[in-house]
Amino acid sequence: MSKLVLERLVAKFGSDVLETHSDFGDDTARVSPEIWRAVGEFLRKDPALDFDLFVDLCGVDYPERADTGERVEVVLHLYSIGRRHRVRIKTRVGDQDMERAELESLTSIWSGANWFEREVYDMSGVTFRGHPDLRRILMYPEFVGHPLLKDYPANKTQPLVPYRSEAEAGVPLEKLAPFREDEGMSFPRRGPGHAVTPVADRERD
């Protein structure tokens, strides 16, 4: 396997590429979290690299590295359909309480990153700045914690989410909307000038 990708990456970012290896033929580079987005942009835009397929994103928890703020390793896999090469980019974020576990979102570079970043947020507790819609994806909104962190007990159960009573909902139960406002997508309040406001409404206002 060619080392072209790693060489170009090191030439561009220098000491911000913290380590590289090609174990088992998988070219891997670990970069500092500050250049996460810049690396993504470079890999996508550089014509010799042309990584157009966002393959995978996941988080791996290493609690013993929490002291240095490198608790969760976020692992990104990319592939170039035209050039048929792959690369794995890693970075480490977060301390014991998952403070500062933040990265810049890659959704503006690959739109497919949207769900993967939501999944990493849901499962490993890494927040992505600039993500258009960062909410849980596999677990439900009331779920507490991030299951794929090593300190989340595998046999832990969480209480069922109770139904709302009429007093809590404020309306008779049969009149309840099928989903709440904070659940699912956020439906914007409609008003004049909104894209889906019918013409008649705008004139009335």
Add this chain to the structure above:
Amino acid sequence: MEAMDLLLEEGELELPSEPMHLNMGPSHPAMHGTVRIVLELSGETILKADVQIGYLHRGFEKMCERGTWAQVFPYADRLNYASPMLNNVGYALAVEKLCQICVPDRCQYYRMILGEFARIADHLTCTGAMAMELGAFTPFLWFLKAREIIYDLLEEETGARLTHSFGRIGGVANPPSPSFKEMCRGALPRVVALVEEGEKLLLKNRIFLDRVQGVGAISQADAIALSWTGPCLRATGVAYDVRKAHPYLKYDEVDFSVPVGKNGDAADRFFVRLEEIRQSRRIIEQACDKMPDEGPVNADDPRVMLPAKDAVYTTIEATIQHFKLIMEGAKVPKGETYSYTEGGNGELGFYLVSDGSGTPYRVRIRPPCFPITGGLAKLITGGMLSDVVPAFGSLNMIGGECDH
């Protein structure tokens, strides 16, 4: 006679102009897979869609961190339950990459044949269910009849119809049965004949074609940006197939072509899957010709393979080895790897991290239908409500895989 509505003021004649919110699923009779789609509708046009998954989440990745490497196989079966054998093979190849084991040729062909049968079963399920959801029930029955033939064959080989758990690190659970090739050669024409019969009911069926042509279309650039792979990506014209681009097992030694579509709509995805069934047939036939009848099946590697049963009962070394492999698990060398195969829906990847012990430190699956389902909202926004069903059906979302 006086018109009734003359008494009304003009404003009252208007239909409600506020967009309507509609909740589709999670258990909807016209959708396969447990998924919930929240729609904002203006009339019948979809203004906005939100696809919510996770109803089948079972914590696959967390469960894998509790057992041994070999105990992942039954879980892997239950990811894409339409083609469990492909997951088995994919996971086995990933662990073998970490252990740097190469299984004998006979096993490689064997895995390939079983995997391709699973792929046919997967495509039959998807295309059949898609037709059924559009009201064409008969082809579904024909396709399932063909799937039964495949299930019978897999049952004969593995002992189970659906969740085979047949893969092993360094091989498979049992060697091929003596009549294996004969069964394969006998089953293929019967499967294809049923597929052709079912196809005839659809390919010239105006009602069916009108429902799928031009529906849920996506451009090449968008499909790539959304991380689509597999038949859904190939339907847009991108000939990316892991079996061709990065051959694993013995795919470089058989001759087959990668069917691609043009428009990237539901019809193309349907046709691509049907054509792939024929290509899988070609692969199986060639693999049957090339597969050696004699020779070892499993890798001869005591690190991962259980010793022979008679040795376990007669020698202390084999007893200890057996005990350690079962109780502690095979020790996989420290390291990380990403291994990818062509699953039923696209690139099925396993990212494994080992700390050198008998238990996986992290098993990450890259389910092909996760990003594909992620693109569903884009696919249906702006379309009609009734187009949700064919668009969704053509993606072949498998809940177990998508929701981990």
